[in-house]
Amino acid sequence: MTITFRTETFRDDFTFRNSPAGIRRFPFPFHEDGYMYSVNIEPHRPGAPGSVFEHGFDVDEHYVAEMADRALVLAEDPLRCQALPHMDLASWDYLELVMTTKARDYPELFTLETDGDRWHWTNRPLGIDDRFTFGVTSTLPCPPLEYIGRQTQGDHCLLDQRDNNLWMDAGMVTTQADWSLDFDIGMNFFEWHAPVPLAHEMGVFQRAIKFLTSIPQGQPSRRLNWTLTVNPRLDTSPENYPKWGPDKLTVTPDTIGEKMHLRVELQTFWRLPRSNALVFPIRCYLLRFDDLVTIPKWARRMHRVIRDLPPELVTYKGMSRYHPMLVEWLAAHDDGAPTSPGIFPD
Amino acid sequence: MIEPTILSRPTYGTLEPRPGRAxxxxxxxxxxxxxxxxxxxxxxxxxxxxxxxxxxxxxxxxxxxxxxxxxxxxxxxxxxxxxxxxxxxxxxxxxxxxxxxxxxxxxxxxxxxxxxxxxxxxxxxxxxxxxRGSLARRVQCVHCKGFMDEVTTQPVTCAHCGLSLFVRDHYSRRLAAFQGVCINAEDQSEIVPAEEVFR
The missing domain is CATH 3.40.50.80 (Nucleotide-binding domain of ferredoxin-NADP reductase (FNR) module)
Known part of the structure; x- marks a missing residue:
């Protein structure tokens, strides 16, 4: 399998695009014609070849460009990557998980050679060839979480587990849907989810924490989450809200198709072997509405989901300003035909 | 009495003597x-x-x-x-x-x-x-990361970067501060008048 890495941007001129194959493999998040919170967690088992579920850590055509965007974010705001002191071991655990998994799944892109603690890592797409001593931070160009985070698509949270709870004690977070690692670091599972409406009352987080704290090693899980983003912008952080907030005013019936993007997070959960921490990669996929409606099933379903969304979620997902306009635009792409179950195109 | 709102917002009790040597x-x-x-x-x-x-x-x-x-x-x-x-x-x-x-x-x-x-x-x-005492809040501006003590209004103008901040109930114990987020980031021509609410 050969991946042609795109040269594209996620800011300013927004040259990001999905190839036709990229559109078809997009992880559409709605398995039925409606949406409400649920603990929609399933085993993160290898999925269909070519799908985003094929490998533990999906590498796609946006890899190199996403890593370049991450470097821009970190250059402006180094606090997007932080680890509390006790998370050093978990950071090494995570580096090992990513390197071994990617080297196995993408041998043409990544190579890992180990001789005891002496490791040799080659990342061909990014032109990296480093030798280091596993567990010794001074032998890397930067701390382990930052090192591997700069080479792995998606945000990465390391969750310490204690007191039957999970604690957001480290992370690399530059492609987030409006939450701040710098503010939330050190919080427990219920605290960092505190601003989410409805879900607490529904018991979603109580059930989720029971599941997550009992995830065993070697049996990762996954779920999909979603929101909408104007322009293919990865960095929709609260820190930079004054930069991306005004984008919302540019949404008109004429620009929806090009500017509005379905933003899907493929969230996975992995137990780490030495630290017993959980790593929680949050991988962001973007699909502009013009491309989304080329898949008839998705076009129909997207309309029905957005039309019937509870008002609290319309507000929480930040679409109050243009929700009626979206429903009208999407309605024109819904012929009323029934849709098949599941998320994949017909 | 501070009422519970969201789960990151601390609540407080009443001091009672506890057993202890110090x-x-x-x-x-x-x-x-x-x-x-x-x-x-x-x-x-x-x-x-x-x-x-x-x-x-x-x-x-x-x-x-x-x-x-x-x-x-x-x-x-x-x-x-x-x-x-x-x-x-x-x-x-x-x-x-x-x-x-x-x-x-x-x-x-x-x-x-x-x-x-x-x-x-x-x-x-x-x-x-x-x-005991006032409900004035310590607030961190999520944009410039500056802190303000004794915030009493909603919204509040950031003393450091000048943005008009909505003071959320979201609270960080590590920072000992509530989070302030720009209230009119989408349309800065929308001016939200400040009200004295944290007294």
Whole structure:
């Protein structure tokens, strides 16, 4: 399998695009014609070849460009990557998980050679060839979480587990849907989810924490989450809200198709072997509405989901300003035909 | 009384004397009355094992005098928050096992003292809190990362970057601050008038 890495941007001129194959493999998040919170967690088992579920850590055509965007974010705001002191071991655990998994799944892109603690890592797409001593931070160009985070698509949270709870004690977070690692670091599972409406009352987080704290090693899980983003912008952080907030005013019936993007997070959960921490990669996929409606099933379903969304979620997902306009635009792409179950195109 | 809102927003209790060989009590002017009330419910010899650390606007004021009348083994009054927090860190470095911590006063006092206590390795089960006084909040601007103490309005203009901030209930114990997020980032021509709500 050969991946042609795109040269594209996620800011300013927004040259990001999905190839036709990229559109078809997009992880559409709605398995039925409606949406409400649920603990929609399933085993993160290898999925269909070519799908985003094929490998533990999906590498796609946006890899190199996403890593370049991450470097821009970190250059402006180094606090997007932080680890509390006790998370050093978990950071090494995570580096090992990513390197071994990617080297196995993408041998043409990544190579890992180990001789005891002496490791040799080659990342061909990014032109990296480093030798280091596993567990010794001074032998890397930067701390382990930052090192591997700069080479792995998606945000990465390391969750310490204690007191039957999970604690957001480290992370690399530059492609987030409006939450701040710098503010939330050190919080427990219920605290960092505190601003989410409805879900607490529904018991979603109580059930989720029971599941997550009992995830065993070697049996990762996954779920999909979603929101909408104007322009293919990865960095929709609260820190930079004054930069991306005004984008919302540019949404008109004429620009929806090009500017509005379905933003899907493929969230996975992995137990780490030495630290017993959980790593929680949050991988962001973007699909502009013009491309989304080329898949008839998705076009129909997207309309029905957005039309019937509870008002609290319309507000929480930040679409109050243009929700009626979206429903009208999407309605024109819904012929009323029934849709098949599941998320994949017909 | 501060009502629970969202799960990251702290709530507080009422100070009660706890068993322990040593008691470290920290208060601002508003909280000094809670310390006085606590002593009234405590065993007669409570004061002999009590250290009181206060931050006060007036070192010779009524609140300082009220704490003095409790006859604690040690009484230290500081003229501002940084001085108090430094002193607190020093006291904690010397504190023995099983010291009981009592925090009383406004949320900025409780939150900032709590942070120092937790960093010193004291278990949260040994810390009691009681809110007294104003509802003024310590706020961090999520955009420029600057802090403001004693925020009383919603929204509030960031003293550092000038953005108009909505003060959320989302609270970080590590930062001892509520989060302030630009209220009109989408359309800066929308001016939201400030109301005095945290009194």
């Amino acid at each position: 008691h470290l009590l920290i208060a601002d002017d508003a909280g000094s009355a809670a310390i006085v009330d606590l002593f009234a419910r405590a065993p007669a010899d409570f004061h002999e094992s009590a250290t009181i650390l206060s931050v006060t606007k007036d070192l010779s004021g009524d609140e300082a005098a009220a704490l003095h009348r409790l006859s604690p083994a040690t009484l230290t009054a500081c003229p501002d928050m940084p001085a108090m927090l430094n002193t607190l860190a020093g006291l904690l470095a010397e504190a023995g096992m099983g010291v009981q911590i009592y925090l009383a006063g406004t949320e900025p006092l409780i939150g900032q003292a709590m942070r120092v206590v937790i960093e010193a390795g004291i278990d949260h089960s040994a810390i009691a809190t009681e809110h």
